[in-house]
Amino acid sequence: METFEPTVEHLAHPGVDALMKKLEPLLVSGRMDNIIDLLSLGSDLVDLLDTAMVDKLAHGFEDVTALTWTVGNALRMAQAQSSDTQPPSLLGLVQLLREPQTRRGIALMLRVLNNLGRQY
Known part of the structure; x- marks a missing residue:
């Protein structure tokens, strides 16, 4: 297999000149370092995943x-x-507590709060 070794002729290519003109502001301002860091982070994530x-x-x-x-x-x-435009009365709220779905939902919320309390 043949290896590629850049020569002066390769570096004087119009495509290389155009690329360097586009990269020059990034190199001067130091933003190219950020791009390299981002590529390194991406590479590290690929290795970790x-x-x-x-x-x-x-x-x-x-x-x-x-x-x-x-x-x-x-x-x-x-x-x-x-x-409904009218909020439920106190009696209506108590009647909601008689429904199994309401009690199941309240029990779920109380369990969530219980577990949060254990963590803090």
Whole structure:
């Protein structure tokens, strides 16, 4: 296999001159260092991301997406059900507590708050 060794003729090529003119502001201002750092970061990420890490990130993304979808649907349904102009009375709120779905939702929120409290 033949190796490429640049010569003076290669460096005097019009394409090289055009490239150097475009790179000159980046080199003078030091922004080329930022681009090199960004490329290094990308290279490091490629080295770090093995199959297990990609699977873990994908599952995490799916979990967050599912949670966002579920919460969004629950909020839209609650807004549609609460479109009355009058707020519910105290008796109406107590009657909501009799519904199993309401108690299940309250229990879920209390468990979330319980777990948050344990972490802090």
